[in-house]
Structure formats: structure tokens, C-alpha cells
Amino acid sequence: MNTTPTTRSFGRAVGQDLWPFIKSELKPKGKLLTPFNIISAPVILLGLALIVLRFTKGLGATTNLNQEFPWGIWIGFDVVTGVAFAAGAYTLTFLVYVLRMEKYHSIVRATVLNGFLAYVFYAGALALDVGRPWKMINPIIGNSFGISSVLFLVAWHFLLYMIAQFIEFSPAIAEWLGLRRLRKILSTLTVGAVIFGICLSLLHQSGLGALFLLAAAKIHPLWYTEYIPVLFVVSSVFAGMSIVIIEGSISHRVFGNMIDPKHHAEHTDILVGLGRLAAVAMFVYFFLKVLVLIHGLHFDLLNTPMGHIYLIEMVGFVLFPMLLFIYGAQIRNKNVLLSAAIISALGIIFNRLNISVIAFKWDVPMHYVPSWMEIVITLAVVFGEIWAFRWAVNRMPVFVDSPAWAKQIDKELAEPQPAVQEIGLKDKQIA
Amino acid sequence: MKTTRRELLKLTGLAASASLLLGPDKAFARTVQRDTSTQVGMLVDTTRCIGCQSCEIACSEANGLPPPTDKPNAGQRRTTGIDAYTVVNEIESEKSNIFCKTQCMHCDQPACVSACITNAMYKTPEGPVIWRENKCMGCRYCMLACPFDVPKFEYESINPRIRKCILCYDRLGDGKQPACVEACPQEAVQYGRRGDLLDIARKRIADHPAQYVHNIYGENEVGGTNVLYLSSVPFEQLGFKTDLGTVAYPEFTKTFLYSVPLVLLLGPAFMAGLRHATRPGDDKSH
Numbered sequence: 001m002n003t004t005p006t007t008r009s010f011g012r013a014v015g016q017d018l019w020p021f022i023k024s025e026l027k028p029k030g031k032l033l034t035p036f037n038i039i040s041a042p043v044i045l046l047g048l049a050l051i052v053l054r055f056t057k058g059l060g061a062t063t064n065l066n067q068e069f070p071w072g073i074w075i076g077f078d079v080v081t082g083v084a085f086a087a088g089a090y091t092l093t094f095l096v097y098v099l100r101m102e103k104y105h106s107i108v109r110a111t112v113l114n115g116f117l118a119y120v121f122y123a124g125a126l127a128l129d130v131g132r133p134w135k136m137i138n139p140i141i142g143n144s145f146g147i148s149s150v151l152f153l154v155a156w157h158f159l160l161y162m163i164a165q166f167i168e169f170s171p172a173i174a175e176w177l178g179l180r181r182l183r184k185i186l187s188t189l190t191v192g193a194v195i196f197g198i199c200l201s202l203l204h205q206s207g208l209g210a211l212f213l214l215a216a217a218k219i220h221p222l223w224y225t226e227y228i229p230v231l232f233v234v235s236s237v238f239a240g241m242s243i244v245i246i247e248g249s250i251s252h253r254v255f256g257n258m259i260d261p262k263h264h265a266e267h268t269d270i271l272v273g274l275g276r277l278a279a280v281a282m283f284v285y286f287f288l289k290v291l292v293l294i295h296g297l298h299f300d301l302l303n304t305p306m307g308h309i310y311l312i313e314m315v316g317f318v319l320f321p322m323l324l325f326i327y328g329a330q331i332r333n334k335n336v337l338l339s340a341a342i343i344s345a346l347g348i349i350f351n352r353l354n355i356s357v358i359a360f361k362w363d364v365p366m367h368y369v370p371s372w373m374e375i376v377i378t379l380a381v382v383f384g385e386i387w388a389f390r391w392a393v394n395r396m397p398v399f400v401d402s403p404a405w406a407k408q409i410d411k412e413l414a415e416p417q418p419a420v421q422e423i424g425l426k427d428k429q430i431a
Numbered sequence: 432m433k434t435t436r437r438e439l440l441k442l443t444g445l446a447a448s449a450s451l452l453l454g455p456d457k458a459f460a461r462t463v464q465r466d467t468s469t470q471v472g473m474l475v476d477t478t479r480c481i482g483c484q485s486c487e488i489a490c491s492e493a494n495g496l497p498p499p500t501d502k503p504n505a506g507q508r509r510t511t512g513i514d515a516y517t518v519v520n521e522i523e524s525e526k527s528n529i530f531c532k533t534q535c536m537h538c539d540q541p542a543c544v545s546a547c548i549t550n551a552m553y554k555t556p557e558g559p560v561i562w563r564e565n566k567c568m569g570c571r572y573c574m575l576a577c578p579f580d581v582p583k584f585e586y587e588s589i590n591p592r593i594r595k596c597i598l599c600y601d602r603l604g605d606g607k608q609p610a611c612v613e614a615c616p617q618e619a620v621q622y623g624r625r626g627d628l629l630d631i632a633r634k635r636i637a638d639h640p641a642q643y644v645h646n647i648y649g650e651n652e653v654g655g656t657n658v659l660y661l662s663s664v665p666f667e668q669l670g671f672k673t674d675l676g677t678v679a680y681p682e683f684t685k686t687f688l689y690s691v692p693l694v695l696l697l698g699p700a701f702m703a704g705l706r707h708a709t710r711p712g713d714d715k716s717h
Contacts, residue, residue, distance in 0.1 A: 060586030067512065067583050070571035098702045100709045131569020131584065131591040135549065144549035144566040150684050151548040151572050153691060191706070199698035203691055210687040214542050214576035217675055229687050 010400050012178035021177070029394045040383035047380020050373045054128060062373045068361060069368035074129040076356030078378055080208050081349050082122030083158075084232070087240030088247075089115025089165060090201035091277075097194040104270060106263045109172055109398045110251060111244050114389060116165040121385040123158045128377065150210045157204035164197035175406045176396040184409050205236040212355055220359035222301055222310045225292045228355070234285045239348040241278035245271055245341035249334065251399065258399040268332060275329040275337045282322035282344065289314060306362055313354060317347025467539050468626025470558030471603065472657030473612065475532055476635070477669065478642060479619035482519050482530035489614030490517045490534075493599060503530055508670065513583045516596040517611055524664045531669050532611070532620065535560060535581045535596040536649060537657035542680030543573035543582055551593070552582075558625065558657045559598035567593060578653055578675050598657075625657050632661055654679025 012021045054062040065072050088111045095101045096108050127133045138144040139152055140159065146152045167189050174183035209232030212219060225231070252259065252267060293299075301307045321344035328336030357368065370378075393399060397406075482503045491498050496514045503509065503521040505528055511518050517534035537560050543552045544560065551567035554560050562582070569591055573582045585591035599609035607613070612622040621628065629650065636643045648660035653675050660666070667673045 056589065058585075058587050058589045058591065060588075063586075065571075065586060067510070067574070068580070070574035070584065094702075098706050098709070100706070100711065129570075131571065132567060133569075135566070135568035138549045138566055138568055144551070146548040146550045148545045148681060148684075148688070149548045149572070150687065151546065151570065153688070155548060195699050195702045195706075198702060199695055202698065203694055206687065210684055211572070211575075213683040213687065214546055214572075214680055216680070216683055217578050217672060218575075226683070226686075 010395070010397055011176045011403055014178070016178070018177065025176075025395050036386075040387065043376060044380045044383050044387070047377045047384075050377050050380075051128060053373070054377075059129075059131060062371065062377075064368055064371040064374065066368070068364055068366075069357075071129075071356060071360075072368055073353070073357065073370045073374055073378055074125055076353050077349065078122045078125040078129075078381055080356050081352040082118055082125075083205065083208060084236045084239040084348055084352060085243045085345070086115040086118035086122070087201065087205060087236035088244040089168075089240070090198050090205075091237050091240045092244065093168065093194040094198050095277075097191055098198070101273075103266070103273060106260075106266060107244065107248060107270060109169065110247065110393070112165055112168045113172070113392055113398055114243070114247055116162065116169055117385050117388050117392075119158060119162045119165065121381050121388070123162070125378075125381045150207055150213070154204050154207040154211065157200045157207065161197055161200040161204065164193040164200060167193040168197065171406070172396045172398060172402075175402050178403075180405060180409070183406055184413070187410065187413060201236075202233055206230065206233045208232055209355075215360065218361050219355060220301075220306050220362045221296060221298050222293070222306060223355050223359045225296060227288065227292050231285065231288060231292075234281060234288060235348060235351065237281035238278040238285065238344055241274050241281070242341035242345040242348070245274055245278075245337060246345060249338045249341075251393075255393055255399050258393075260401055268334060271334055271337050272329045272332055275325045275340065278341070278344065279322050279325035279329065282318055282325070286314070286318050286322065289318070306359060309354065309358065313347065313350050317343060317350055321347060467558075467655060467657070468624060468629070470539075470556075470625050470657055471598070471622065472537060472558055472625040472628055472659065473598070473609065474621045474623070474628040474632055474659045474661070476619050476621075476632075476661045477529055477531045478661065478663045479617045480519065480530040480532060481617055481619075482521055483616065484519055485614040485616060486517055486532055486611035486620060487515065487519060489610040490596075491515070493602070493610035511581065511583065511595070513585050513594040516594065520670070522669055524668050526663060529662070529664065529669065531660075531662075534611070534658070535598070536579050536652075537596075537598055538653055538680075539655040539657065540653075540679035540681050542576040542578060542653070545681035545684065546572040546576035548572065555600060557600075557603065559600040559603070561597040561600050562593045562595065564592060569593075576680065578672065578680065625659070628659055632659055635661060648673075651677040653677070654682075 012018065050062060059065060063072055063074070092104055092108055092111045096104050127136065130136060139146060139155055167186065170186045171183055171190065174180075174186055206229035209228035209230075212224075212228055213226065216224060248267070248271065252264070256264075302311060321340045324336060324340035324343065328334075328340055361367070397403065401407075402410075484499055484502065487499045490496070491514070494516060496516070499515060499518070501509065503519045505521040505523045509515075509518040509520055511533060517532055519530050519532045522529045522531060537558060539554075541552065541554055541560050544554050546552070547567075548570060549566040549568055551563045552560065552573050553563060569584070571582075571584055571593075573593065574580070574584060581595050583594045585594065599607070599611075602609065608622045609620075612620045621631065623631075629647065632647045636645055636647075642663055644662055644665055646662075646666070648662065648666045648671055649656040649658055654677065660669075660671070662669055665673075
């Protein structure tokens with residue numbers, strides 16, 4: 001691992017014109033023929049070709065969706081799982097901006113960027129799945145408000161949350177472009193955007209689960225419960241944490257040369273803290289799941305094929321990684337924590353696919369299985385998100401420290417608070 | 432700190448009262464039981480149906496669909512589709528074989544309508560549940576939600592539509608009856624006000640208690656549907672879903688939707704308070 005600080009300059013220097021700078025930034029940086037590129041580039045190209053096919057031949061030609069199974073993996077994985085994976089942004093900003101746990105500050109930008117791009121790409125993939133995407137504007141511009149629909153709530157919250165996340169990340173863009181005044185204004189909006197964003201997240205994370213409340217007669221009774229929304233929120237906490245741990249571990253290898261040595265040392269501390277939090281969330285989740293099982297009185301179903309899938313999910317992908325998180329945090333071992341994160345992330349995929357695809361009409365003889373084209377497009381979306389993430393990280397201060405002038409602004413913004421109060425007092429005295 | 436704490440409490444109280452004032456029942460799905468007796472609907476008496484498919488043929492003509500290509504056949508289950516809004520099935524039963532017509536149930540509080548993000552699915556005040564092309568964005572949530580799997584989607588089209596029976600809503604204005612009702616030679620399908628149809632159905636059961644099961648399918652299922660069924664055998668033998676319960680589907684998401692204004696109003700106040708309380712270097716003022 002190369003830990004020498006990068007020699008490349010980040011952001012627009014003083015006196016450099018804006019447009020030529022942006023043009024120069026659009027060019028690729030770094031090696032083109034990396035193993036990741038060699039795998040991902042063909043997938044993305046094939047995915048793009050298939051997207052063209054989807055819009056010229058229709059959903060029937062590209063997907064295995066049918067009248068029995070209106071939603072496949074583009075909803076079950078891209079949207080429902082992808083958004084759970086993006087939950088790290090709201091949980092981390094809660095820790096850092098609301099509870100002021102400064103320990104996690106150094107990974108906020110990367111997490112928010114990842115969250116924002118996840119929403120853009122995964123929720124953006126909705127446009128592929130929706131049959132009449134040119135009408136997607138309808139519930140936004142107000143000529144067709146389906147206000148009694150959970151989907152309406154989810155759609156609006158996606159949109160608003162994307163804006164909130166963009167505001168949260170925007171200081172990094174301003175630093176990249178060297179726009180000092182804008183940076184100052186944008187950073188004053190962060191806390192508001194964070195708090196609003198957390199509320200939106202709680203609602204649409206649970207909302208994604210609430211969507212399936214209307215499939216009452218179609219989802220296997222071991223998964224269908226009126227508590228689906230609560231279970232979705234609680235599981236999104238450890239889904240987000242797991243992805244933050246995975247993303248952080250990969251980033252430390254790939255972008256290690258950008259990261260301040262000071263933050264390198266903190267990294268284990270951060271992972272241990274995140275692992276503990278994930279374990280707590282998983283315990284709550286497991287406990288709720290057991291309560292739901294007891295109240296549902298479905299013990300007899302546990303010894304059926306679907307019951308075995310349920311038990312694998314609960315024991316193998318919740319209980320086991322929870323214990324692994326606790327153990328990994330105890331011995332402060334990064335690799336154990338990373339393994340726990342990978343297993344619980346797989347568990348989230350498994351759980352979300354169970355509710356949306358596998359346990360949905362589980363008893364129908366010809367069950368939906370995604371077509372290879374659905375899978376390739378899904379992979380293309382995931383790779384596309386990683387490409388966008390890498391593009392931003394290689395240009396904006398995400399892992400590298402903010403420029404000195406930006407830190408100066410933050411200092412100025414943090415200080416005047418007592419001064420304002422004094423002025424207030426003086427005013428009162430004068431009055 | 433004292434004043435800020437008071438302010439926080441004030442803010443919390445304000446948020447709570449504001450969310451009460453917003454009165455969610457106006458904004459969200461109507462779930463109160465109401466009189467549906469004057470809405471129009473259909474009564475299907477499966478003891479009268481002879482499986483002649485006149486209703487299917489009339490339906491395809493009225494809706495510009497291709498005529499049916501297959502016939503009711505015991506042991507084979509035909510379903511409605513993008514080019515067949517109603518189909519008749521033949522079902523083997525303990526008595527003689529029974530023919531049964533299926534189509535949209537036109538629920539009083541439809542799952543598809545409460546699912547629809549654009550109000551494209553619409554419960555008309557007259558009773559029929561219709562679909563409006565200019566609004567629909569093709570998300571297919573109505574298909575996921577419908578307990579009867581009625582809405583069908585044109586997967587092969589690049590301008591796909593949702594297709595289903597709309598109880599010939601466009602004909603009703605002209606004083607006509609739905610095409611399938613007009614065509615039925617057996618009066619197995621009757622059109623009328625839901626209240627009257629229930630009366631007719633009850634009278635038939637009372638007059639011929641041995642001929643019918645004493646239950647009208649659709650009277651209470653999923654909160655009541657505008658299409659009602661009579662049968663000589665228990666409905667599950669006809670392949671009907673009898674485990675759907677009597678709760679209207681919008682009820683399932685009501686609690687969740689009610690929590691939305693609460694979270695949006697109380698959440699920020701709570702978190703602003705937390706952030707204030709965790710302010711560094713403030714310990715002495717306590």
C-alpha cells in the first residue's frame with residue numbers, strides 16, 4: 001500500500017480560469033488499463049446497448065417481467081437494496097452533525113458522495129423500469145398527485161433527499177472549483193440539509209418497505225408483517241454501516257495515497273466504532289424479527305422450503321455477522337470487521353430480494369427469474385456509480401484534505417457564535 | 432440554557448399541534464365505511480352461467496379487442512389479459528361443472544387506486560374503477576397491489592398501457608349497460624345499483640336456500656367490491672381468494688402515511704435540540 005501523500009494538485013489554483021480548468025478536469029486521470037476498468041467497461045458498454053434495446057423494443061424484450069410479476073430486480077435490487085446501501089449517509093451525518101461525534105468527520109464526505117451517487121444511479125434506474133418514463137414528471141409538477149400512494153411519498157423523498165445530499169456535498173465542489181464565496185454560503189446550509197435529510201431518509205427507507213404492505217396476500221407470511229417499514233429502517237442502519245466499512249476498506253487500498261496519514265491512523269478506530277453501531281442495530285433488528293415471528297404464530301412454516309430460506313437469512317446473514325461485528329470490534333481486527341460487513345451486506349440483498357422477488361408469490365409454479373439483460377443492466381448501473389465516484393474522488397477534496405482557505409472559512413464560521421450573543425446582550429442593555 | 436430549553440419545548444408543542452391540525456384524514460386515503468348502495472356494479476350468478484362466451488365476445492367488440500381464441504375448459508385456468516378484460520372459466524366441482532366469469536372487481540376502496548402515484552387509477556363516484564392514460568407513468572404498482580391481479584400491462588409495447596375492465600364506464604353515460612351484461616342470454620350477469628344487487632342476491636339465496644352457499648362474494652371482501660358473486664359451492668372451490676379479509680387495502684398503509692407529518696415536523700425540532708445539547712464548551716452554563 002502506498003501511503004505517501006499525493007503529489008497531484010487538487011482543485012483550481014488561484015488565478016486559473018474556471019472553464020479551461022473544468023475542461024482539463026474532464027480528461028481521465030490515472031491509468032486506463034486497470035483490472036477494474038477491463039471488467040467494468042465492457043459491462044457498461046453492453047448495458048448501454050441493452051438500455052437502447054429496452055427503449056426501442058419495450059420491457060417485454062429485455063426483462064422477464066410478466067403479468068404475475070410486475071416488479072423484478074430493477075426494483076428489488078437497484079432501488080430497494082441500493083437505497084438501503086446508501087443509508088450510511090444519513091446515519092453518519094446524524095453521528096457527526098447532530099451528535100457531534102467528530103471521530104467520524106473524516107469519512108463523511110466520501111459517504112455522502114457515495115450516497116448521493118447511489119440515489120442518482122439506482123433511483124435513476126427507475127426510469128428504465130417505468131413503462132412510460134416521459135410521464136414521470138406527472139407526480140412532481142402537480143397535475144397528478146397520488147397523495148394516498150406510498151410510492152408518491154417515496155418518489156418525492158428521493159427527489160428532496162438527492163437535493164439535500166447535493167447541498168451536503170456541495171462545499172467539496174466549491175473547493176474543487178475554487179469558488180470561495182460560494183463555499184462559504186454552501187457550508188452554512190449543511191446542518192439544515194443534514195437534519196432535513198435524516199427525516200426524509202427515515203421516511204423513505206421505511207417507505208420502501210411500506211410499498212409492500214399492499215402486497216398483503218402475495219408475500220410469504222414469514223416475511224409479510226405490518227412492521228415491514230420499521231424493519232426496513234432498522235436494517236438500513238446496519239446496511240449503511242456495512243457499506244461504509246466496505247467502501248472505506250476498498251478506498252484505503254485504492255485511494256490510499258490521497259488520504260492524510262493522520263486519518264490512516266484513525267481508520268481502525270472508525271471501523272471499530274462503526275462495527276459496534278452495526279452490531280447494536282442488528283441486535284435490535286433481530287429482536288424485532290423474533291417478536292414478529294412470535295406474534296405471527298408461523299412456527300409451523302419454519303420447516304418448509306421457504307422457512308429454511310428464512311432461517312438462513314436470520315441466522316446466517318443477521319445473527320452470525322452481528323456476532324462477527326462484536327468479535328471484530330473486541331479484537332480490533334479490520335479484516336474481521338470487513339468480513340462481517342460483507343456478510344451483512346449480502347444479507348441485506350437477500351432480505352430485500354426475499355420481500356420483493358423471492359417470497360413474492362412464492363407458490364406460483366412459474367416464478368420470475370431475472371433475464372441476463374436485467375442482470376447486465378443492473379451491473380452496468382453499479383459500475384457506473386463506481387466510475388462516477390472515482391471520477392469525483394480523483395478531482396475533489398473527498399479523501400484529500402480541504403484546501404487551507406476552506407479550513408479558514410470554517411474557522412471563521414465556527415467562531416462568531418458567542419460574538420453574536422454578546423451583541424444581542426448589548427442590544428438588550430441599550431434597549 | 433433555560434430559555435433555549437423553553438424554546439425547544441415550545442417548538443415541539445407547536446410541531447405537535449400543527450401536525451394534528453393538518454388532519455391526515457383529509458390528505459390521505461379515505462377509509463371510512465360509507466354507503467355504496469347507489470354506486471353501480473354487477474352481480475354474477477355462477478349458477479346461471481352456461482359458458483357460452485357471449486360476454487367475452489361482446490367485451491372484445493366493445494373495447495376493440497381481438498375475439499377470444501380459446502374456450503372455457505375444466506382443469507385449465509384462463510386469465511384476463513391485455514386483450515381480454517373478461518374471461519369465463521369452467522370449474523369442476525362436487526356438483527356439476529360450474530362456469531364462472533372473471534373481470535375487475537371494482538372495489539369500493541381499491542388497492543390499485545391507493546397505490547397509484549399519479550391518480551391514473553381512479554375510482555369514479557359512480558362506481559367503476561377506470562385508468563387514465565394521460566396520467567399513468569407505467570410503474571405497475573397497481574399490479575403489485577391488486578389482490579385479484581386484475582391490471583395487465585403491455586410489456587411488448589414501447590408506449591405501454593394498463594389494460595383492464597372499466598365496467599364500460601364510457602357507455603354508462605349514454606344510458607347503456609356494460610357490454611357483457613347486455614350480451615348475456617342467461618341473465619347470469621346483471622347490472623344495477625350495488626344496493627339493489629345485494630337485495631336481489633339475498634332474495635335468491637332466501638328463495639333457493641339449497642341452490643346457493645349463503646354468502647355473497649364481494650359484499651365484504653377487501654372492504655366490499657362493486658362486483659358481487661353468487662355460487663352453489665364454496666367460493667374457494669371456484670378458485671376465489673377467500674383469505675383476503677374484510678379490511679380495505681388502503682388501511683394497510685394508512686398508519687405509515689399518518690406518521691409522515693409527525694416525523695417531518697417533530698424530527699427537525701428533536702435533532703436541532705440534540706445538536707444544541709451536544710454543543711461543545713457549554714458545560715458551565717448548566
